[in-house]
Amino acid sequence: MSAILVLAEHLKGEVSEISFEMLGAARKLGDELKTPVLAVALGRDASAVAAKLGAADSVLVVEDAALEVPTVEVTGPVIQQLMEQKQAAIVLIPGTNLAWGLGAKLAALTKLPYVNFCHGLKVDNGAVMVTSQLYGGKIMADVPLAGNRGILCVLPGSFPPDAGKSDKAATIEKPAVNVPAPKVVFKKYIEPAGGDVDITKQDVLVSVGRGIQTQDNIALAEELAGVLGGAVSGSRPVIDQGWLPLTRQVGKSGMTVKPKLYLALGISGAPEHQEGMRGASLIVAVNTDPKAPIFDIAHFGTTTDLFELVPALKEAIEKRKQGA
Ligand SMILES: Cc1cc2nc3c(=O)[nH]c(=O)nc-3n(C[C@H](O)[C@H](O)[C@H](O)COP(=O)(O)OP(=O)(O)OC[C@H]3O[C@@H](n4cnc5c(N)ncnc54)[C@H](O)[C@@H]3O)c2cc1C
Incomplete structure (x- = not known):
């Protein structure tokens, strides 16, 4: 058989x-x-x-x-x-x-x-x-x-x-097989640059796309990730600009992530991006364009401007945590 x-x-x-x-x-x-x-x-x-x-x-x-x-x-x-x-x-x-x-x-x-x-x-x-x-x-x-x-x-x-x-x-x-002599020899495994978070192991990812506009604005996402107990990741343009390290890239040429919550801020949801995050348990998309493809796979979405939503969301979570 x-x-x-x-x-x-x-x-x-x-x-x-x-x-x-x-x-x-x-x-x-x-x-x-x-x-x-x-x-x-x-x-x-x-x-x-x-x-x-x-x-x-x-x-x-x-x-x-x-x-x-x-x-x-x-x-x-x-x-x-x-x-x-x-x-x-x-x-x-x-x-x-x-x-x-x-x-x-x-x-x-x-x-x-x-x-x-x-x-x-x-x-x-x-x-x-x-x-x-x-x-x-x-x-x-x-x-x-x-x-x-x-x-x-x-x-x-x-x-x-x-x-x-x-x-x-x-x-x-343990079958007997003939293992050919390799022409390429493995010498040592080099770890990626240390000190950074492993986005594949996070339960919560606040992910930023080109909609975040500048490197300085990434702080907004960092603060939100902080109150949610998660980390910040990004789409390829954000990494290509050098606003976040390569270890934070989600997608085809980055990492495949499966967090419990994936909050996509200003990410259009190109197929190459979706490839790395569509396995997330809960996808929430924030994008001013109602036709953005990210909404095709998001469980929840809003067309609110991220710059309005993120500070308000952070404040609401903080209040709830304080029991207010
Ligand atoms: C071989 C190959 C590999 C690739 N690998 C990857 C990969 O690994 N990861 C990856 O991400 N991409 C990858 N790409 C690139 C991919 O095709 C897209 O270009 C990229 O994902 C787009 O990133 P983005 O969504 O951040 O930007 P955009 O497509 O420019 O989207 C930005 C979004 O932000 C929204 N927006 C703007 N302002 C606001 C605001 N104030 N509030 C809310 N929303 C706002 C806009 O409506 C828009 O939808 C790859 C491409 C190729 C060809």
Whole structure:
């Protein structure tokens, strides 16, 4: 019976959310197709990572220092061998900076079709249908997967991660594979500039866009974030202007965030921005343009001028906190 492989992404021992998203989506697909779901954990500490992947039917572990970072030239042939051993017809890989490029390499090695920017997966009368997000989200294309075979590169934020998490003890397999010698060698991991907040871990984000007008006005958002117990993030133009550090950028070329509250101030909601924040539990948009696309995904919105709203909101929250 053919299998579905899911490449687990991990960094410094932490399994990233996209891995659980993919596992959950694969689990659903596997149940419908009556096909086993096998997670793949590669790298020096792959066994420790594998223990967290109990949602898979089993985890294929290849522990090798050459797989420490998923370099395409090494990871590609290793996954190809695992596919052959397990007769895998569908492989899910994360559409992230770590694994980008691997899908195309794998498709070339296996001659299987490759669907990038995978945002949805379903089975229709036994046939797998993949929704691919094109042009930064302007077009959603439904792609039938011929013969239910293919390499899928999954966009982070497309599936609920909880569906891929399980307390079940993982069944570990250690298949014998030939790991090619890497031409690129991992030397050390360099942390991004320290001292800044990690916006991916915040429950509350007050996010500013070009509507904030000047760097000085960012203080308004900082004050509001302060009373809400959150942090300030921004759209790309705000970061490009140097008004906030790169670590605060939300979107396609920035961070993917999932706070409990995302307050978008003066952000139009371009597809590239939405890509990084549409997974927030509650989106509140403040934008003077009623036709701004941010309102398409916001749970609540107002066309009030942010410069009127923000000080009034801050004052109201402070009063409420003081019990007035
Ligand atoms: C390959 C690629 C990658 C990209 N990556 C990213 C990314 O990671 N993140 C990202 O954000 N963008 C990204 N972009 C850019 C993206 O396309 C948009 O240009 C950008 O998101 C727009 O930012 P904005 O909403 O702040 O500005 P604008 O689109 O200019 O919107 C400003 C909004 O503020 C509103 N406004 C103005 N004054 C006020 C006021 N006083 N009160 C209330 N509202 C007001 C306006 O009505 C307007 O809707 C990327 C683009 C490309 C091509």
